[in-house]
Amino acid sequence: MKELRLMKGNEALAEAAIRVGADAYFGYPITPQSEVIEYLMANRPEDRTGMVVLQAESEIAAINMVYGAAGCGKKAITTSSSPGISLKQEGLSYIAGAELPCVVANVVRGGPGLGTIQPSQSDYFQSVKGGGHGDYKLIVLAPNSVQEIVDYTKLAFELAFKYRNPVMIQSDGIIGQMMEKVELFEQMPRVEPDYEWATIGRKEGKPATFVTSLQLKAEEQEKVNLRLQAKYREIEKNEVLYEEYDCKDAEYLLAAFGSCARITRKAMELARKKGYKVGLLRPQTLYPFPVDAFNKIAYQVKGILTVEMNAGQMVEDVRLAVNGKTKVEHFGRFGGMIPNPDEILNALEQKIIGG
Amino acid sequence: MTEEIIIAGFGGQGVLSMGQILCYSGVMQNKEVSWMPSYGPEMRGGTANCTAIISDEAISSPVLNTYDTAIVLNQPSMDKFEDAVKPGGLLIYERNGMTRKPRRTDINIYAIDAYEASVKMNNTKVFNMIVIGGFLKIRPIIEMDNVVKGLQKVLPERYHHLIPLNEEAIRKGMEIITVEHKLN
Structure with a gap:
């Protein structure tokens, strides 16, 4: 049970x-x-x-x-x-x-x-x-x-x-x-x-098993690579995993992972209440990154804001994924500070909707 | 129903356990819950707080900047969280040790003499349960039966004989909480 x-x-x-x-x-x-x-x-x-x-x-x-x-x-x-x-x-x-x-x-x-x-x-x-x-x-x-x-x-x-x-x-x-x-x-x-x-x-009749990360011959190491x-x-x-919230009719997209995605979801709800058609894409695997999902939605939205508790890291992978098809900006708090939903909404309005 | 609560006070006042007991009780009543402590370099005598959310729906952010209810148990906590109560929301404060009254006029304000009551009960450890009682009187979001079930979950079995005492403390809190400012 x-x-x-x-x-x-x-x-x-x-x-x-x-x-x-x-x-x-x-x-x-x-x-x-x-x-x-x-x-x-x-x-x-x-x-x-x-x-x-x-x-x-x-x-x-x-x-x-x-x-x-x-x-x-x-x-x-x-x-x-x-x-x-x-x-x-x-x-x-x-x-x-x-x-x-x-x-x-x-x-x-x-x-x-x-x-x-x-x-x-x-x-x-x-x-x-x-x-x-x-x-x-x-x-x-x-x-x-x-x-x-x-x-x-x-x-x-x-x-x-x-x-x-x-x-x-x-x-x-x-x-x-x-x-x-x-x-x-x-x-x-x-x-x-x-x-x-x-x-x-070693089992009978079987060759010895080696665990190593050392290959001195370049030819051998390249084979490993x-x-x-x-x-x-x-x-x-x-193995790509991701989750989409309200993306079907989205004109703007928020992207966030982990705990920050929870806070960003609250910001998304606030934005929807204000009348903005906003969706959220949450990568559940950071590697492999949901490249195709971002690539696909890039045709649909007018801009993407990544929200991270850092100075802008996942934003680089989002930019690589959408490859210039739409604007991608970043909002972050760092050093242990947690962004609040209001400031995320504010950043979305400033950097994406109004920008 | 969604109740977003901040509970704040000195370390050692039982602030974190109050949030946990409310959340456990919420689980017993089939609610969605989340509990998030401040886990800075806090120690006994320092300040501590936790956010407890109890809701009928899935909870998005476990971290908030405004609250439906603030329960503040010392002056620094009132100074920090009085302004974070949503307009129309609820502030409950412990009178003992406060140097000023709340200033807001757009929220409901209740006071409780939980410390004094716990001394009268000869057990200052039940202080936080008296405060929970006061809160549940004003916001009856969880039934008493489920609070008791919650306590059974939180407390190790060797402390289960203390549950009736805690129940008594909750009822005491329900009796002694007083209104200071009520919106129409």
Whole structure:
């Protein structure tokens, strides 16, 4: 039976990780993400499913523990917030290079540097464009409710194993800290890994399994890059998720992701009350980006305003997608400040409707 | 029905739990709810607040800048949120520790001596439940039965023997809240 609870986003993520049958969580506390590891420690998943929960000595150690677990075919997850996620970038690049599955959640806070502990979306570039080195991509999911935190934790593991690629859940201080009603899925069993690529002991008659991101010969490394690129094209073809609100008759479009999309939706309602025909397009996957959806609606609307809790990051992908077909502007608050619906409506009137 | 509430006061007054109890009770009454704390570098004695939204419809933004109801439990909170109440909305304040009265004339204003009442009940911990009682008297959006069910959900089982005391505190709040300014 499905179960209804009132939970914080961070707690819901932790519970979903247990229920999806994850084998291991490695993490290190940082605001506004600490409830994930607190919940896991308090709930003792080792007694429920045998899942390992370990507070590592640092974020770098945690991501490398994930690397090791993933190499053995285990379902492993780590979570952190912006400065901690920066520390994990080397590990993420290695895991992407070695083509291993894992899930990482970033409960984003304002930056740069240690920044602030308040919510932000300023890590969009880092997640979507590759925060580590090398030509790699993370699959990036952007939940906008506690329910989506739960659903996407499950989806993240599915995609990670389907493509043998790290998946990033892009949460933030709002989604992590807020409480909402949430429907939990039933406990799924942990499974013994039986993958050819997993280093789980050499089987009789089979060649040894190597997990590495090192190819000293350029010819070999290019083959790896080509294989990765082919995989990314598949992901772009199959895994795009987005949601449209009131787009059918829209003359103007708002675009926002995650928590900011919730606030922007309120702004959209205010705009509709004022008589403007405004729609909202919300990318649920930041990579792969809903390029076709934006491209299509660009023919219909007179302008697009992206609303982000950053200085203008997703706006670049929207501009690339619409390729000059319509005007694209950005409105943002940053440094931990949250835009309010009135100022979003004001920006829409100034930059798009009147501009 | 949509009720957008800000609850603000000192850390330690039970501000965050008040919002959670209202939301849990709302869930028991099949409402949509959202609860968002201020989670700055707050500590006991500092200021704390939370936004609680209880609605019949899906809730868009969990973060707001104006509210139907502000429940303010200290002077800095009144200073910060009095102007954020929507015209025609509701302001409830705790009298103890306030240095001035609210100034708005376009909203409904009620006062409660919840601290004094909690001292009389020999349990200052039920202070926030008395305030909830006052709020529910003015805005009966949730039935008492569902508040009790909400408490059963919020409180760990070892504290369930305290539920009757909390219920008493809620009823006390309903009795003692007084009107200061009422719109026609």
